[in-house]
Amino acid sequence: MDAYLLTWNPEKWSRDNLLEYIARIEAGEETVPWKAIKSTPPNSRVFLTKQGKGERGIFGSGTTVGEPFESPHFDEEEATAGKTAYFVNVKFEKLFDPIGGVKVDIAELLDIHPSAWRAQQSGTKLPYEAASKLETIWNERTGSFGSMYPDEIEPGDVYVEGAKKSVTVNRYERDRKARELCVAKWGSSCSVCSFHFEYVYGAIGRDFIHVHHLKPLSEIGVEYEVDPINDLRPVCPNCHAMLHRKSPALSIEELTALVKRYGKNV
Known part of the structure; x- marks a missing residue:
């Protein structure tokens, strides 16, 4: 499975919006849309990284669901000006508030690969070796062993x-x-x-x-x-x-x- 790097920059999309997403997922919502590139394939592994000021690094992981779609830009000013962006629905199995600390920081990421994390846009494909090493560290750091199965679905608590x-x-x-x-x-x-x-x-x-x-x-x-x-x-x-x-x-x-x-x- 290919892996892609999704990005979040609090200077462009507020923490309040991110916390709303976390709350929606905790309430049982299966997927939430995230900005990606048009060619992001379905059923791809994704990691979410914090960019911008302050501590940077990985704070979420999941899988893409369905094809990317075009929608009004996430930035209100850009959307008002008529601009659009591509998004993909993501099923996050782990998503943390990065203000409390990212799970894999930028220094560790640079040790894994010197350039894979400098994504200019959300949805950049990760080199296989970098993705594999990150997956190992991420599982150890978050206790994710056995948490994802390729054939799982995620209904709510009602059976x-x-x-x-x-x-x-x-x-x-x-x-x-x-x-x-x-x-x-x-x-x-x-x-x-x-x-x-x-x-x-x-x-x-x-x-x-x-x-x-x-x-x-x-x-x-x-x-x-x-x-x-x-x-x-x-x-x-x-x-x-x-x-x-x-x-x-x-x-x-x-x-x-x-x-x-x-x-x-x-």
């Missing part, structure tokens, strides 16, 4: 979902809050093969696990309220994929039997 959905991995398996409650009950070991990511990969694997929905989609009515304890089970990505190789999906017990039967051949 009433729509009718059955014809996708290979259903949406109930991508509900972050439901996943957290499932893992809190059943732990982070795979329910099929017992694989535990932290035991193999160390801290970077802490709390990483997929969840599998036990109820067949054919049994889901018009409205359905997912029960994270009784309807979901933690499974590793490999076993999760194997469960969904059949339609309807294999049961946990069926796949466990296959692992016991053929696992000795590995």
Whole structure:
């Protein structure tokens, strides 16, 4: 996944506006628009950096959702003059008030890469090596291990979902809050093969696990309220994929039997 650098300068867009965004996200809003370049791809990793006076550095991270769109400029004077800018919706999984201190400061960033952070516009693509090193530091600094899954959705705190959905991995398996409650009950070991990511990969694997929905989609009515304890089970990505190789999906017990039967051949 490519990574891009979004920018915030309090001299151009006030802290009050930023705090409003943070409040909207905390209230459950899935995405907020941020200035970017026209070519910013969907599903791109983004880091948010503070520019201007005072402490500079990274204070937010997330993923772009959808294509960039043109809208009136964020600066009121520019907008009044008829100017526009490109924005992209961002799903922030971490966004802090930088006035309380950025999480990765400019000195650390310059140690990672001498020029990648001098973005002239919001939405600049980061060099792969710089993005990779920043991701590691960011995860260590913010405790983000296992917090982002490529197939997650972020509904609010209400677990009433729509009718059955014809996708290979259903949406109930991508509900972050439901996943957290499932893992809190059943732990982070795979329910099929017992694989535990932290035991193999160390801290970077802490709390990483997929969840599998036990109820067949054919049994889901018009409205359905997912029960994270009784309807979901933690499974590793490999076993999760194997469960969904059949339609309807294999049961946990069926796949466990296959692992016991053929696992000795590995």
